[in-house]
Amino acid sequence: MAARMISQETFDAAVKENMEEFEMDSAEALKESVEQFESQGVNLRCIVKAVPVVSFDDEQEEPKHEVLKMLDSLRTGIDSASLKEVTVDIKLFTVQCSLGFAQRYLAAQKDAYPVILSYCKKSVEEQEAVLTALTALAGLTDGQPDLMDAEGQQFLLNALQKYKADSSVMRAVICTVRHCCLKHEKNRQSLIKAGVLPLLIGAITQHGGCAELVKMASSALRVMTFDDDIRVAFGNSHEHAKIIVLEHNGLKVLVDAAKAHAANTSLLSELCATLARLAVRNEFCQEICDLGGLKLIMTLLADSYEKPELVRQVLIAIQAVAGNDDVKDAVVDAGGVQLIVIAMNRHMNNSSVCEQGCACLSVLALRKPDNCKVIMENGGALAAVQAMKIHKDAVNVQKQACMVMRNLVGRMNELSKPILEMGAEALIAEALKTHEDCCDVGKAALRDLGCQVELRELWTGKHGSLTN
Known part of the structure; x- marks a missing residue:
């Protein structure tokens, strides 16, 4: 309900x-x-x-929340006040928006968007004023992408072009672009059609030395590849990823940015996340590897395995690029299996790391008997079993661990015995009872391990036909 x-x-x-x-x-x-x-x-x-409180200036006034007081002040001065006179009010409004979604929502309900957009357009010729207004617009649209209209989109595109040499203004614009595209497929498609992608990628190239801008632009590019708007049946996430790679050389730009900031783990984590979203085709995975992206990812995992959130992000990237069979071998040859198992063991109590670690091992094992041997020799199966024991309530950990078992023995039946000796059968059976979503993958794992399993035949083709 x-x-x-x-x-x-x-x-x-x-x-x-x-x-x-x-x-x-x-x-x-x-x-x-x-x-x-x-x-x-x-x-x-x-x-x-x-x-709500009453203003000290006018005790006869109806009590109001602070965000609405700031909005009223801005609305009053929109036609008469100079930009300098309202700068303080705009900044105070931005502070109120930063307090939480409720403040932003209340402001939007009282028509804050057209007021703030008017100030943005009014201040477009003054760098400091437009930065202040854009920061307010970014704050207001956070979590409220529906506010953005065609007029606002055009303003953002114009600002990206006009202030492309100004990193501070660019950050504010890109932040607003990201907020307006998150969970909003129509805004994504409209902005991409209007030419936002070359502007975002150009910002990374032009301001490659500004880590914060590169991080923000990378995040905005990643959002363009999302399929997170439940209001549309089908999004263009795959097509958008192809455009970024094929038409705007996105992979090289991002890998080059990673090389330029090899010591900035926060930025590298963001770049890994974006590269993972772009690895949607076999040749894209290979290109990331050829550009040196895989080496960067593996180095990051080796140097930062103590940080669970960073590890999780790196594992997602490895899983994505390892969709290419040749890249699978490159990961294994680079010591990737050992690093993945070390990371899992180090963060065994973290369900997200265990889930992504199992997903990586599963991908590396798929159709690769030699890789399966390496995974077994380095304790990969044991790590997956241990993850199942510790995270019995985490359905995704259970599913990914089952996939590891299945892929390990799919072409190497001789690995079944040592895996079963680890207690895998009982754990998989328990997962089947506990999690309905584990049904298919769990039964497949038991079957391939040589265990007794009930496989229900859904339809035999008997008792009538499809036509009369």
Whole structure:
């Protein structure tokens, strides 16, 4: 059942009633209102959980939340005030937006977007003013991509072109582009059709020395390859990845950026994530390897295996590029199996690392008997078994570990015995009972391991035909 929603006005009225009718202080009234609505199944994500206050300048004014006070001030000065006069108010509005989604949502409900966009357009000729206005626009659109319209998209594209030499303005524009494309397929397609990709890639090339800008532009490119908008049946994620690679030389630009910032692990993690999203074709995987991207990824894993989130991201990248059979061998030859197992053992209590580690081992083992030997010799199967023991409630860990077992023995039956001696059969059977999603892969693993398993025949083709 979908959670119920209420308006900000309804929530504020409940707080006011608690204060006036039941003589509660503001903190107690607020706490009581939150508990009351949550007990009724109301989703308060979009609600500012604060008591509206009266301005010191006008005690006759209706109590308002701070974000709306800032918005009113901006709306009042939009036609008369100079840009310098409203700079402080815009910055205060941005601060309010940074406090949480509820503040941004409330501002948007009161038509903040056209006000902020007007200031953006009004200040476009002044670097400092446009940076302030763009930062506010980026803050407002965070989590609210539906706010962006055609006028706003065109402004962003113009700003990317006009200020392409200014890294600070570029960061603000790119941040806004990213916010407007996340979970919004229509915005992605519109901006790509209008030419945003060469501008993003050009920003990485032109400002290669600015790690923060490179990181932000890489993240924006990655969002262009997402298929995360539940409102559309089919997205263009694969097509967008192809355009980035084939038409704009995206792989080389990103690998070169990684080489230029070899000591910046935060940036390298982001670049790995984007490369993984672009490795959608066999030849793209090979190109990443040929450009030196695989070597960078393996070095990063070796040097940073103590950092679980970075390890997880690197493992995703390895899994993606290893979709190419030749790259599989390159990973194994570079000592990738040993590094993956070391990372899994180091972070065995982290389900995400275990999931991605198993996924990597599964891909490396697929159709590669020689790789299977290396995985067994270096404790890969044992690490997968251990992950199943520790993360029994993590369905994705169970599924990926089952895939490891299946791929290891798929072309090497002799590996079944040592894997079964590790206790794999009981663990897989338990996963089948606990997780419905493990049914297919778990039964396939048991079958290939030579265990007794019930395989239900769904349709035999008997008892009638498809035509009358």
